[in-house]
Amino acid sequence: MSYELFTDETEIITQGEAYLEQGAFADPEAAKRYAELLKQYKKLLKNLQRLMKLSDRNEEKLNAMAHVMEEKNKIQEALSANLSKYLSPQIVHSLLTGEKGTDLVTQRKKLTVFFSDIKDFTKTTENMQPEDLSYLLNSYFTEMSKIALHYGATIDKFIGDAMLMFFGDPETRGVREDAEACVRMAVAMQRRMRKLQSTWRFRGYKDPFHMRIGINTGYCNVGNFGSEDRMDYTIIGGEVNLAARLEVQAEPDGILISSDTYALVQDIVEAEERPKLMAKGIEREIIPYAITNIYDEELGCPDLIRSEFKGLRIIADLERVNAEDKGAIIESMEQLLARLREEPAG
Amino acid sequence: MSTLHIPATERTPELLFDFAANTFSLKGESYPENIAEFFGEPVGKLKEHLGAQAGQRIAFHFALPYFNSSSAKTIMGLFSLLDQAAEDGNDVLITWTCEEGDDMQEMGEEFAEDLDAAKFELKFLE
Structure with missing residues (x-):
């Protein structure tokens, strides 16, 4: 059954035309005026039909555009998810939302810098089959990255067996909170390493990896470094070197933090003072602290x-x-x- | 009456009404936030002006790639005014520029169906 949207209006016009044809008006002037009114009514009806058609068409176009936008969003989300595997998710988010640009611009910010590597990596892995090395490294980086993302670290880069991360940019919860998050993350990583070491031993790896961690808090330059065509969002400065220096001095499975970081996290950690050291680019004498325990509900400290x-x-x-x-x-x-x-x- | 020129914005077309030369044009997308605020005064002046014309050559050029329903109602009103001016003894030409095969071609042709006296010309963008 067909559906006519303007049945009533068409019926009125049919009736009107019938009146005129039947000569229903005795007065010719009245008939003329009636005919004019009927003509105007037909015109107005036509206008209404055009407006409805235009409105429907515009709505259809709008819906089509919304669909295209939805598809583009899906593509962008997938791209963002893929990019987040190569770049730190916070950096990807900042770029996609326009909070950060791609100009070669850097800022000076107080960051907590995390540096780690695997003790005697070259010696441990020199006789290892490439497949075994891939398995160990991938399981190590996968687990550590999960923990890093959980605590909100900006993962700067993996350099061979080393990891460089920082807290305080592009998002910060405050200098103290950033330092605490970094130390909590480091403890969580070392605890996870103990479980991984058991798994690796069970699978037959005699010398499982042992991670060393160095943490320092201080002013760094953060931003885009490189050329206009190829750049890295990274950090540089003496304070970054100090985190690397602390990492080298840390014991296997240990976490060594600078006195600047210790001052910020002393309420949540138990730590032992270690011999003073110097670092390239840092004029002051550094007092390192080795973390021995942490007071943290999530990491488990029941009493x-x-x-x-x-x-x-x-x-x-x-x-x-x-x-x-x-x-x-x-x-x-x-x-x-x-x-x-x-x-x-x- | 002095020339009326309103530059285009994101939502409104460029409006150029040269009353002395009897040439008028609307160019650009039209979906004003307030239809009366944008078209009220120009259409009022045009109505007054056309009502006083006799034996004149009048040209109105439309180039509207997109317009909303309120603008469509206004455009139909303009067509009606121009047709009346033609019936009153003026030589009226309405040109409608659009892309060939576009929805706007169909809209222009439909609007022109009601013209009894004014001339209508379609022009396609190259």
Whole structure:
């Protein structure tokens, strides 16, 4: 059954024409005016039909354009996902959203820089079959990258067996928070390495990889370095060299941080001071700290009590409390409680 | 009446009404945010001007690659005004420029169906 959109209007015109043909108007002037009105009505109906046609056509074009845009978005998303495997996802996002450009521009920013490598990589792998080496390296980089992305690191590059990452650009949560995230990530990586080492041993690799990590916080130049045709989004500066220097000094499976980073993360880590060292491009003497433990719920520290309020910060690791200190600790806590109850708030 | 010239914007066409030369044109996309604000004054002046013309040669040139429904209603009104001017004894030529085979060709031809006295000419972009 066909559907006519303008049945009613057509019926009115048919009736109107029939009146005229039947000579329904006694007055010729009235008939003439009626005929003119009917003509105008036909014209207006035609205009309405054209407008509806135009509106429908424009809507169709708009829908087609929206479809094309949707397809383009899908392609861009796929491209972005692929690019994120070659470049740091934060950098890809910054480029796609236009937050960062491709001019050879750098900025000076306070970053926490992470450097790692595999101890004695060349010696460990010189007798290894290429397939075995690929398996070990790929499983190592895959696991470490997952952890890095989880903690929000900007992965700068993989250099052979080494990794360079940083926190604080293009996104920052604050200098202290960036440093804490970096140290948490480093601890998570070393813990994951222990599990990987077991897996590798189980698979027959006698000398599994041992990672060394160096971390430093300081002002670096970050941005596009290279030429107008080929550039890298990377960091340079003495503070980057210091992170590399710390990494070389770190023990296998260890994390060595500078005093600048330690100052920012001392509330969440337990660390031991190590002999002073010097680094190229850094005039000051560096006091390194080796991380021995971390107070972090996600990384697992069940006896840790950690609360922070304005004017009061509590970090308690009950496992480390000596029996002889308990009395004094309880006395201090009771004094604190008494003062808190006495003093009016605010 | 002095010449009226409104440069094109992203949403409105270039409007050039040269009343002294009796040449008028609309060029560009037309989907104004406020149709009355854009077309109100020019169309009012054109209506007043055409009503006072007799035995004149009048040319109106349309080159609109895209327009919305409100603009279409205005264009149909302009066609009607121009046809009336032709019926009043003027030599009126409407030229409609578009791409060959484009939807705009069909729209122009449909608008021209209602013309009784004004001449209509289609021109294709090369």
